[in-house]
Amino acid sequence: MTTEGKRIDMAQGMDMSGLPMAGMPGMTAPTVDADSIAARVPQIARYVRYSGWPELKEAMVAGKVKAAMMLAPMVMDLAAKGVPVKVVALGHRSGAVIMVRKEAPYKSFADLKGKRIAIPSRFAVDHIFVRKLMAAHGLKDGDLTMVELAPPDMPAALLADAVDAYATGEPFGAKAEMDGYARVLYMTRDVWPTYICCVLAVRQELIDQQPETVQRLVDHVLAAGRWLETSPEHRTTAARIASDRSMFNQTFELIKWVMERPPDRVTYGDLRLIRAEFDELMRLSLDAKIIDRPIPYHTYVDESFMKHAHPVVISPPAQ
Amino acid sequence: MTKILPIGVLLGVTAVWWLAASGSTIFPTPPEVLRGIAGLATDGTLLRHVAASLYRVTFGYGVAMLLALPLGILMGWYRTAFTAFNPLVQMLRPISPIAWIPLAILWFGVSDLSPMFLVFLASFFPMVLATTSGVQLVEREYLWAAQNFGITGFKLFTHVIIPGALPTIITGMRVGLGVAWLVVVAAEMVAINSGLGFLIIDSRNAGMRYDLVVAGMVMIGAIGLLLDLVMRRLEDLKEVRWRYARGR
Structure with missing residues (x-):
């Protein structure tokens, strides 16, 4: 629940306005969610799990999915090739x-x-x-x-x-x-503690038509990250929620292991968009032949939502 | 006419493809795919992918044929063998090679053997099935005639049963080869850096290289067509021809 009493899911999916959002199963992304109250309260988006990156990318390129946790170099490449997608926040670091x-x-x-x-x-x-x-x-x-x-x-x-x-x-x-x-x-x-893997990417038409939805999405992703880092118990709660069949469908013990051994195995506290880091990642991607030419930062990043972010306070349902 | 007709159909389909693909972000047009193929051909990777897939498919399919034909003949002729093996064959037959991948890795590691095993699995069962029914469908009259001439045992197999079943067996071999190529994309999910299936998977993982995805599809299709032309030559043998009521 948020402070406004509205139910929100984190990161990999939500539902309210028929806005599908995709994420990879078992991939490291902040997750605070439970399905029990999903029917009772409005959500930002509907969560869709894809079993592979190509499927997710194709759904995003085709516009069937409006927001997704995606690999950062993949978003760079899509944006450089004219697909209207932008990175609006990170999903996690390390992991x-x-x-x-x-x-x-x-x-x-x-x-x-x-x-x-x-x-x-x-x-x-x-x-x-x-x-x-x-x-x-x-x-x-x-x-x-x-x-x-x-x-x-x-x-x-x-x-x-x-x-x-x-x-x-x-x-x-x-x-x-x-x-x-x-x-x-x-x-x-x-x-490489600042390692960036998954980022929150959104399609341009969503940014243009429903900037407030994107802002809420970013606010809640940040809130989820902050919440995860404030108490070890939160990580356990998150593991329980994420292990649900409708979410990652991995065992609770396994996600708990990832969350706690050690607690900074995956981090969610610092989800800032830092240009120098992205430029380095872009250079490394170029070096690894993941992309075939340099891609300027502003081609694939929209910092405005991070700049105006107001992380909401989260208190997920008692398990 | 026989030459113009198929070429006309292919050109028609290509034209429809071109129209449908224009303006699409994912779906490439025929010229884009041709450029993709040309690009692969010039840097030498096309030949490497084709050779790797041909090698794996030939091996997997070859072993499948070597085992499927004797098993099919046994199951077709001996009631006991049929009763014993048929349920197992029917159970394993519908399982997709993708489901076998973890076991393939466990048993064969990450090498050429894993994709070969998956191709083998996929093409084995259709051939067992066709051979079994081919043998079961050999007409009674031929068997009676053979009995009258005192032909029994091994000679009965080589002179009556196998020739009688051969047309159906060859159809099964054609189906098996088709299936072998059908599963090459799934099989080469566990391949290292080569193969047309790998090319398709790899290009999907890449950002926007759908021209190469379709290039892989076109190449698999073209090879399938060529191989089927070769297989159909088998049907022209006089040992097989007798079964056909209508010419081609």
Whole structure:
């Protein structure tokens, strides 16, 4: 509930005005929601979960979805190619991991030289994370074999020794860690705490026609982030809400693990849009061949909603 | 006429595609797709993708054929074999290769074997089914005639049953090959950096490269057409021709 007594969902979806908003399952985004009162109170948007990035992107490009938590470089590329979408806020920071087998001897990234590492796709931000670690540890292109795998298949691939390591967004790292056969080699929290992965992207017509809706969306995403960071109990509550079948459909224990071990595995407190960070991400995307030419910041970012943001106070229903 | 007709249909469909795609943000027009194919051809990746898919499909399909034909003949001829295996075959048949991906990774890792296994699974069952029914449908008269000539055992198989079932078996082989290509996109979700299915998945992951998605589709279609032309040559063999009431 908000202070105005209205029911609001966070981040990955909501409903009120037939405004579909999409998010990835199990991906790291702030979530404060429960379905119990969804019918009773007005919502900002309807939550739609997509099982893959391409599907989500296509729905967004086609205008079927008006707002989505999307990979930042994907939004850059779409905006540069004339699709009317803009980043209006971040979804979270950090939240990517490099996982290896528990008994594997690797101590640093350099030990992965000549090994096989799974990434979700070469267009994923996790790929940039891997490349950043490669550069930091003196590995060159060709020193690692990158295998593209759907994140849900990665734990099994590691267990079967089909790959030596994998890089992905949570909770697919925590999954293998919780099951006891894998350990974290790197977390973005340790080496790249300001890591940006998912951003809140909105279509231009929504910005033009219903700026107040976009503002509410941003206000509530910020509020959710702030709320998550104010108390460890909030993270537990969020895990319970997000584990619902209609949300992420992952077990409560798994999301709790991601939320709490450690508490800054994924962070939601600082969702500011910082130009220098986006420019760096753009440069890294260019370097990773995710995009094919430099894309100016204002092509894909609309800062106005962050500037006028007033995070609402959130008190989700007691569980 | 036989040459003009199919070309006319293809051109017509292309024209409709062109009209439908103009003004669309996602759906590319035929010239855009042609440019995409040309781009892939010049940097050498087209050949790599085609070769990788051909290799995986040929292997998966080949193994499927080697196992499906004997099993189908057994199931068609021996009632016991049919009773024993048919429920299992019918249960496994409708399962999409996508559902098998986690198991494929577990069993075969992330290598060429996983996509091959998925192609194998998809093309195996239609061929078992066609071979089984082909053998079951061999006319009684042929069997009686063979009995009168004292043909039994292995010779009965090679001289009567297999020739009698061959037209249906070949149709099953054509269907199986079609299915093998049908699942190449799903199969190459676990492929490393190559294959037409991989090209489609990869281009969808990219920002806006739907020209390459359709390029992959067109290439799979073209290869499917070529391979079917080869398979249809088999139907011209006189061992098979006898079954056809109408010429082509």
